[in-house]
Amino acid sequence: MGILLGVEGMMKTAVYAQQLRSLIYNSDATMRILAAARSCSLPNWLVGAGLVRNLVWDHLHEYEQPTPARDVDVAFFDADDLTPERD
Incomplete structure (x- = not known):
């Protein structure tokens, strides 16, 4: 990958x-959402890109008020429990 991108x-x-990390760390709402997801103790979890997209969009368009998160998708993978009930 590094060879294709070049220095x-x-x-x-x-x-x-780094800019994305800064946006995330400086967004109280985003940090609360990430903390809530982490508190679920799910293995290998991630949040859907919509949360990040809105954060970046609002920044690029200089919105004074952040776009409220109507919903946040949290996905996870648990290799130790692949049962339909866990899905």
């Missing part, structure tokens, strides 16, 4: 990643 591409990727 300049990797540097841009690192800058974008």
